[in-house]
Amino acid sequence: MSDPEEQLRGDSNEKKKKKEKRSDKKKKKKKQKEEEEEEEEGDQGEQQQAAEKEQHSESVLLRGIFKLGKKSHDVLLTQTRLTWTPIVPETPTGEVCVPQSGVLLLQDVFAVKVKRRRGAGQQSGGAVLGVSLFCCRRRGRRLEEDTLHLHNASAEHTHTWFNTLKELLTGFSSRPRYVKVFINPSSHKKEAVHIYREHVAPLFKMADVRTEITVTERKGHALSVMKECKLDGYDGIVCVGGDGSVAELCHALVLRAQLDADSPKNPVKPALPLGIIPAGSTDVVSCSVYGVRDPVTAALHIILGHLQDVDMCSFWSHGQFVRFGFSAMFGFGGQCLARAEKKRWMPSSQRREYALVKTLARLRPEDYQLCFLPGKTSTRNQSEHRRDQALNAESEAEESWTTNQGLYLSISIMSIPCLSPHVPRGLAPNTSLANGSAALIAVGNTSRSEFIKHLKRYSSSSGQFNFSFVETHTVSAVRIRPRSVTGWVEEEEEEESEEEGNPRTTPIIRSEGAAFPLNVDGELVEIASEVLIRVHPRLITLYGEDVDEADSLASCSCI
Incomplete structure (x- = not known):
């Protein structure tokens, strides 16, 4: 055989080998693809079987x-x-339609x-x-x-x-069948009765929820009724009103539970949950547990029995119990409320504006000793908490308190986020309803302009704590002691001598024997000297759900 023929034969053999290799590769790829498809079909079949099994796990009634x-x-x-x-009937072409x-x-x-189907005027049948x-x-x-x-x-x-x-x-045991309803006809724009009749009562009637209604006549009326009425027949309590009414009823529920359990020193969790129908100007507590300020949403949470345990605080002064509440404001917040209370004859919106502007115009720090216990996230249930509470009280002197001293414009303690339409993320966005601790927000002495910047940040998404003069802590207890003589007095004849925006380093002048104002859940409480605040995990049950942040994006126009 000649050399050219051998060369041609060798070339053809190499081509055959290359073709065979390519063919083998294609076969391998095809086989691998088929195996992968089979695996996918198997996984899909398993998922479908699991879904069908889950769907048919409950017996069809x-x-x-x-x-x-x-x-x-x-x-x-x-x-x-x-x-x-x-x-879906079969089609003539035999096409399969997947029904929705x-x-x-x-x-x-x-x-x-x-x-x-009933005729006109037909009431039954x-x-x-x-x-x-x-x-x-x-x-x-x-x-x-x-x-x-x-x-x-x-x-x-x-x-x-x-x-x-x-x-x-x-069969849903948490749903109420009989509730005691308190309506505050004076709250905000005096719309509470209308809100209940138009939005809440029809839903309660449709859901077969029976009601016993008390329309409150004065401040403290709900508290006096709660102390005396028999609660055995009720499945829950409902409050129709603003933050003041809610605070009064929450305080009354825990106080009544203490009286029933004969436990004057240790807080006792009430057996009955509280539902809140928002009818106030800010509705901080209802916004915190519902996420929105809407009476229909609140009524449906109550009807469906959605329950949420919520932390509360107890307030003490020199060993004497003052009240229960969710939040407290010293300094700026207390002074604003004190000024507003003196102008009760004004409409509520004008009264708040007046107090805000007046307090900002006379902004001065207060000299405090601030002590606090670092908070820990609580996973204990209420019975465990009650069992340990006496030991905690006895070992108070041994607890490692952190102490700060100085001039403060504002000090806030909040066991809930305190959401509202004006503050969509809440006054205390870093706390929740039931984490067993409270947020301590202390605003040190600064200029008026910087303080206003801090306040304005609450209406935006974040940044209200990004100031050198603001400190925040997670706490389980707080003790506040004024370092100057006790009492706070408004200086009506004071003249503004400093330029706008300059800091004031002289603290508020206090008079001997007078009390200083404390804003507890929007209610004015005057306390002489020291205040001790302790957080009690999951002390009360409210109808609602935990909310990370409110959906409302309303901006604050008060400043």
């Missing part, structure tokens, strides 16, 4: 055909949910009624049309009323479903 709108649906009822799937199913959790249903389920739908933090209509003309079929649904809804 009822199954029937109802019309939703104009289409017939196959409806299934289990212990926890209602599901419906459209009944729906799910409604029974935990979101608060009432069920038999739907009937009528042809059966089906079952109507009244439920709530979430829109962010807001809860809205919604209705699902299941149409079926069979009276027997409809009543079977109605009775079963009614029985399932009765």
Whole structure:
């Protein structure tokens, strides 16, 4: 064989080998792809089986055909949910249509009624049309009323479903059936009675929640009623009013629990939860537990039995108990409220504006000794807390208190975030409803302009603590002691001598024997000398849920 022929034969063999290699690679890739597809199909099959298993893990109590709108649906009822799937007829071409199913959790249903056709003026009876389920739908933090209509003309079929649904809804033990309602007709714009009648009472009636209503006539009326009335028959207490009414009822509930348990020194958690229908000007507590300032949202939380344990504080002065509350403000916050209380004849918005401007114009620091115990996140339940509380009180002298002394413009202690429409992130955004501690915010002496910048930051997203004169701590107890003579007095004849924006280093002049103002949950409390504040984890139960930040983006226009 000639050399050219051998060369051609060698080239062809090499080409064959290369083709075989490429072929083998393709086969391997194809096989690998098939194996991957098989694995994916297996995973999908397992996921589908798991979903089907989860869906059918609950036994089906009822199954029937109802019309939703104009289409017939196959409806299934289990212990926890209602599901419906459209009944789709087969197409002539044999195409498969995937029906859109729906799910409604029974935990979101608060009432069920038999739907009937009635003539004009007919009060009862009528042809059966089906079952109507009244439920709530979430829109962010807001809860809205919604209705699902299941149409079926069979009276027997409809009543079977109605009775079963009614029985399932009765099984939610946290839902109240009988509540004591306190309405403050004087709160804010005197709209509390209207808000209750228009927005809350119809929902309570639909959900078969019975009520006993007390319209308060004066400050302290709710407290006196709570001390004397029998609470055994109620499932909860409802307050319709502003922050003052809420503070009074929360204080009354814990105080009543102490009296019933014969425990004058140690706070006792009340057995009954409190629901708050916002009807005030700021509604700090209701915004903190609902996230929005909306009476319908509040009413639905109460009806559905959404419960949230909340920390509270106790206030003491020289060993004497003063009250329970969620927040306290010394210095600027207390002075603002004290000035506003002297102008009760003014409309509420004008009164607050006047007090704010007047206090800023006469901004001066106060000389305090500030002691606090670092806070720890509490995971203990209330019984454990009560068991350890006596030991904590006895070992108070041995606790490692941190002590600061100096001039302060404002000192705030808050066991809840204190959200409001004006402060969307809250006055204390770094605390929560039930973390077993409070936020201590101490604002040292600075110029008026810098202090106003600090206040304005509360209306924005963040940055209110990014000042050298502001310090924040997480605490479980705080002791505040004025270092000058006791008492705070307003200097009506004082003349402004310094230029705008210059700091004042001279503290407020105090008179012997007078008390200094303390703002506790929007209520003015005058205390002489030392104040001790202790945080009590999960001391009270409120209807609502923990909120990280409010949805409202309203800006503050007060400054």
